[in-house]
Amino acid sequence: MTPTNEPAIARFRELLQIPTVSRTDESEIQWQPFDDFLAALVRLYPRAHETLSREVVDGHSLLYRWPGARGGEDPLVLMAHLDVVPVVDEEWEHPPFAAEIVGTGPDAAIHARGAIDDKGSLVAILEAVEQLVADGFAPERDVYLSFGHNEETAGGGARAIVALLRERGVRPGLVLDEGGAVVDGAVPGVSVPTAMVGVAERGVMTVHLTAREAGGHASTPPAMPATARLARAIDRLHRHPFPTRIAPPVRAMFATVAPHTPQPFRWIFGHLAVTGPLLAAVLPRLGAETNAMVRTTAVATELSGAPGENVLATTARASVNIRLLTGDTVAGAAERVRRVIADPELEIEVRHGSDPSPVSPWRGEPWRRIAGAVRDALGEEIVTTPYIQLGASDSRWFTVIAENVYRFTPFHLTRAERDGLHSHDERIRVDVWLRGIGFYRALIAAS
Structure with a gap:
């Protein structure tokens, strides 16, 4: 300086x-x-x-x-x-x-x-x-x-x-x-x-997942307590991510950088009509940023449960932060979350959201x-x-x-x-x- x-x-x-x-x-x-x-x-x-x-x-x-x-x-x-x-x-x-x-x-x-x-x-x-x-x-x-x-x-x-x-x-x-x-x-x-x-x-939305039960002492838990049902829902979301695809801005990005890459990247990026599906499948494995380029992402953030370590949770709640890829919608993502979780007794509420x-x-x-x-x-x-x-x-x-x-x-x-x-x-x-x-x-x- x-x-x-x-x-x-x-x-x-x-x-x-x-x-x-x-x-x-x-x-x-x-x-x-x-x-x-x-x-x-x-x-x-x-x-x-x-x-x-x-x-x-x-x-x-x-x-x-x-x-x-x-x-x-x-x-x-x-x-x-x-x-x-x-x-x-x-x-x-x-x-x-x-x-x-x-x-x-x-x-x-x-x-x-x-x-x-x-x-x-x-x-x-x-x-x-x-x-x-x-x-x-x-x-x-x-x-x-x-x-x-x-x-x-x-x-x-x-x-x-x-x-x-x-x-x-x-x-x-x-x-x-x-x-x-x-x-x-x-x-x-x-x-x-x-x-x-x-x-x-990308669009952004927050979904609240809520599992409820009668509660009671932690020494006599039910077969599927609220916390376990909530954890199962989060695990299902994690194991069934949104599908990958190459959205138009990402397609344009690859076309722009293609001349500045060696083979075989130049051919792959320059022929996305052929290579796009394979590239979309590979990019998530290369890191968090490239994963987010090609799919809507969902991750559980805030978690809450019982007020004490020996108390069953009457309410277990998670906030799920969803970032919508261009072309996806709040309504479509909410429907997919319900379908993947597949638990009619779990409350699923869209707290707020905006499309891409x-x-x-x-x-x-x-x-x-x-x-x-x-x-x-x-x-x-x-x-x-x-x-x-x-x-x-x-x-x-x-x-x-x-x-x-x-x-x-x-x-x-x-x-x-x-x-x-x-x-x-x-x-x-x-x-x-x-x-x-x-x-x-x-x-x-x-x-």
């Missing part, structure tokens, strides 16, 4: 040190850090706040507008979120909200909750805007910044922003939110780094702007490719007002760094983060 970059790094670290932790039960949220974060943005980015209008939406979400010379025609929307997931302090090698810099040179990394997800993008966007304003740049199109405050839970802030823009007749020409990163080796056989730009994201997002085009001018910013700011050797965003993001709410909605985090991340998302020891290398600022500068300049 150079002295020129030190103020930007200091601003990033200060914002990472503010514990804007969101929780599913909003009554448990400490709101003062959110207020502190919003106030810090005004202080740290004075030029941006003098030039862009700012609205606080739904309590703590932010909507900025940078007027362009062409007015409201096909505006650019850059998205991020300021909330982070909770931490277990003792699991971290470095304190999660200290934002310590560990290592030197190209290995220097900032360790903090939110370093990647998603303050890395939020602060990089503001750094890019602050620099461009200082340079006297004026955009051709309107530029909006949409920063949600509860993406990790309800997403209500982003929904409120979309409702506001819709009411004002705003139809974005390009929306970019967090998503895939620049990665190495994510696709088998690919030897070049790839910028994985999500053109769609529409698929955005991977051709055309908006796509070329993203690919051009990747090439100009991150490296000419990087291949920009469409893919399916495996997790959910706030961008799904924007699909009702925009056709070109993409999901890309402009950081070159290792496998270990990606594993740090929502886990302990989340971190980002300083040089990688600084190059991300250049990506946002290039994208805004091209808009």
